[in-house]
Amino acid sequence: MTDQRAARAADRTETIMRTALDLARETGYAKLSIEAVAARAGVGKHTVYRRWPSRGLLFLDAVLSLNTASLEHPDTGDVVADLRAVMTRAADLLGRPPWGPLYRELIGEAQHDPQVADALDRRFVQPQTADTLARLETARDQGQIAPDFDLDLAMEILSGPLYYRLLITGEPLTHAYIDRVLRAVFTGMNPRT
Structure with missing residues (x-):
C-alpha cells in the first residue's frame, strides 16, 4: 500500500x-x-x-480513541499519592462527557457482546490493572503495604467504588470521594507494627 x-x-x-x-x-x-x-x-x-x-467493535475503537488522559501510575515513593493521582484522573475522565457517558454505554454493550467484552478487557481493563498491580507491588517491596496483603483484591477494592458510582448510583466521582476510598483501603493495607 x-x-x-x-x-x-x-x-x-x-x-x-x-x-x-x-x-x-x-x-x-x-x-x-x-x-x-x-x-x-x-x-x-x-x-x-x-x-x-x-457496531460494538466500531464503538469500542471510537470510544477508546478518546482516551487521551494518562492513566499510568507515577512512582514518587508515596503509593497513596500515586494512586490518588491516577484515580482522580480516571474520575475526571469518567465523570464527564464525552468519555464518561460513552464508556457507560460501551460497558453496557460488553454485557451482551462477548467480542466487545473481550476486546475491552484486553485493550483497556487489563493494561490498567497490570499498571496498578505493578505500582502496588513496588509499594509492597518498599514496605508501604503489608507484605501479605492480596494485591489482586486491593486492585478490585480500589476500582470497585469508581465503577459502582459510574454504573449503579450515578453519584459524582469527586476527588473527595477518591480520598475517602483511599483512606478506607489503606487502613487495611498498612503494614502492621
Missing part, C-alpha cells in the same frame, strides 16, 4: 470513528447503526464492515 493510500485509509478510519461517536452522543448507542455511520461519514457500509465486523 502506498503512503498516500495508507494516509487516506487512516483518514477514512478516523472519520468513521468520529462519526460513530457523534451519532452515539446524539441518539445514544442503542440507536447507532453501521448504515447511519456510513451515510454520515460519506462511505459505503462495506467500507465500515471491512474495518469492524460489528
